Structure formats: C-alpha cells, structure tokens
Amino acid sequence: MMKAVIFDLDGTLLDRVASVKNFIDSQYDRFTNFVGHIPKENYTQRFIELDNHGYVWKDQVYQQLIREFDIRGITWQDLLLDYKNQFRNSCVPFPNLISMLRELKSNNLVLGMITNGYGQFQMDNIKALGIEPYFQTILISEWEGIKKPDPQIFLRALEQLNVSPKQSIYVGDHPENDIKAAELLGMKGIWKKNVQWNSFEGNLIIDDLAELPSIISNLSKQIIESY
Missing domain, CATH: 1.10.150 (DNA polymerase; domain 1)
Structure with a gap:
C-alpha cells in the first residue's frame, strides 16, 4: 500500500x-x-x-x-x-492544487517535497502558494547540499517520512531529474505533463493535479491485490 x-x-x-x-x-x-x-x-x-x-x-x-x-x-x-x-x-498554482493535497492527506498519505533551487527563495514561493502546512518534509537543494537527480536527496526525504521507496510515489515534471531518478530507487513515478518535453515514455502521466488521488488509490489497490 x-x-x-x-x-x-x-x-x-x-x-x-x-x-x-x-x-x-x-x-x-x-x-x-x-x-x-x-x-x-x-x-x-x-x-x-x-x-x-x-x-x-x-x-x-x-x-x-x-x-x-x-x-x-x-x-x-x-x-x-x-x-x-x-x-x-x-506565484500561480496549477488548478486543483489545494483540493488535491487535502484529499491525499484525508487518505492518510504523508506528503513531502524535493525541489532544486535557492533555499529561502523556494520556501517563499511555497508559502506564497499556501501549501507549506500540508508537507511533513520539504527539501530544497541549496539547504541540503545536494540536488536532484542525486539519489541521496530522495533517500533523505524517504528517511524523514519513515517510508520505503516501494511505499512511495514521486510526482514531477522533469523526465530525468524527477521520474527516472525516483524510479531507479524503486519509487513509482508520475509525470506531470510539461510542454517543454514533447515525449515521455511512462505509464503514469497526468495533465491535471485533480487526477492524482484516484491514480494513487488504484496503485494501492493493485499492490494489495498482488499479495
């Protein structure tokens, strides 16, 4: 699960x-x-x-x-x-950002964030979106001393959330730094479509954040049924 x-x-x-x-x-x-x-x-x-x-x-x-x-x-x-x-x-959020985070939290999922960039600058933007309280851990590359796609920053987030890679999902827009890096550790990757990359080979792709809760629910069901 x-x-x-x-x-x-x-x-x-x-x-x-x-x-x-x-x-x-x-x-x-x-x-x-x-x-x-x-x-x-x-x-x-x-x-x-x-x-x-x-x-x-x-x-x-x-x-x-x-x-x-x-x-x-x-x-x-x-x-x-x-x-x-x-x-x-x-700062402009993508549609359905807050409602999606609320639904995931209501489904007893713990949430984390990993972002490359300058520490205070990125934290200011996170606060501007009003989403900081939803996250149990937020890792920003400048403050961590490592950045994506380095596996250590993913492992650090997993450790802080007290979960294994197989119990975790990573959602990002960069095919290499986000999705491939997470999947190499055994996490499930969900690609948020970005027109910067015209093509991406992956089974889990979303256009809208509102799609996430149902996709994650289905992934959990598949895991349960496989046992």
Whole structure:
C-alpha cells in the first residue's frame, strides 16, 4: 500500500510559466522609468528565453538584459534583488492544487517535497502558494547540499517520512531529474505533463493535479491485490 507522495515544485505544483509572465509584467511596470524604452513584450520574451525554464540563474539573465537593451540608471543587482523579493507575489498554482493535497492527506498519505533551487527563495514561493502546512518534509537543494537527480536527496526525504521507496510515489515534471531518478530507487513515478518535453515514455502521466488521488488509490489497490 502506498504511504507517501513526494512532489517536485516548479512545473508540478507551481505554474512557473504563468508565474514568470506575471512577475516580468509587474517588474516592467515597477521599473518603467528605466526600461520603458523597451516594448514590454520584447522585455518579457527575452527574459523568458534567457531564463531557459529556470535553469539559468537570474544574475546572468539580468546582466544580459542590461547589455542587450542598453538599460541605464539601474543595475542588474537591483533587478535581481527585485526578483528575489517580489517573485513570491506573482506565484500561480496549477488548478486543483489545494483540493488535491487535502484529499491525499484525508487518505492518510504523508506528503513531502524535493525541489532544486535557492533555499529561502523556494520556501517563499511555497508559502506564497499556501501549501507549506500540508508537507511533513520539504527539501530544497541549496539547504541540503545536494540536488536532484542525486539519489541521496530522495533517500533523505524517504528517511524523514519513515517510508520505503516501494511505499512511495514521486510526482514531477522533469523526465530525468524527477521520474527516472525516483524510479531507479524503486519509487513509482508520475509525470506531470510539461510542454517543454514533447515525449515521455511512462505509464503514469497526468495533465491535471485533480487526477492524482484516484491514480494513487488504484496503485494501492493493485499492490494489495498482488499479495
């Protein structure tokens, strides 16, 4: 029987694409005196391209934006600080996030999270979504000193939840860092569809978080029936 569900954050619970667009729109307005010579759509699009789905840290992104758009009167450090302080206010959850977490908890499943990224920044975003209380453990790579797909960060979460890999499910959007890494340890992987990857070979795939409780219930039944 399944006892635990561990989640990724960005692209799984947090709609990062929508969140980034929200943030860039608001940042442009805050700094319009310095970036107003750039059409907003150009500023937004270039940020998204340089950000590369979050895999490029923003110090590099903002330095490039300053150079390309000849932004004056403000530094890349100013823009980065604004990103660190304000992004939390632009966080967008995927639909059915809270109702899904509540249902899993009501089914006596323990919940954990493993996310790569900077510690306080990611924790601020988790709190902004209002989901921190649902999780028994939250591991963020900067604070742990290891990151996905390193198996040690998965094992650390399992130990803190006091469950075995075979009793656990990992839900994420990255085929390698999330799903394959978890399955190599014996966990069940459920892929949250992400258009960044056009194809993924796996039996357990969801479009909507609302699908999770029934899938997990069926997995538990299959395990029970196999004994």
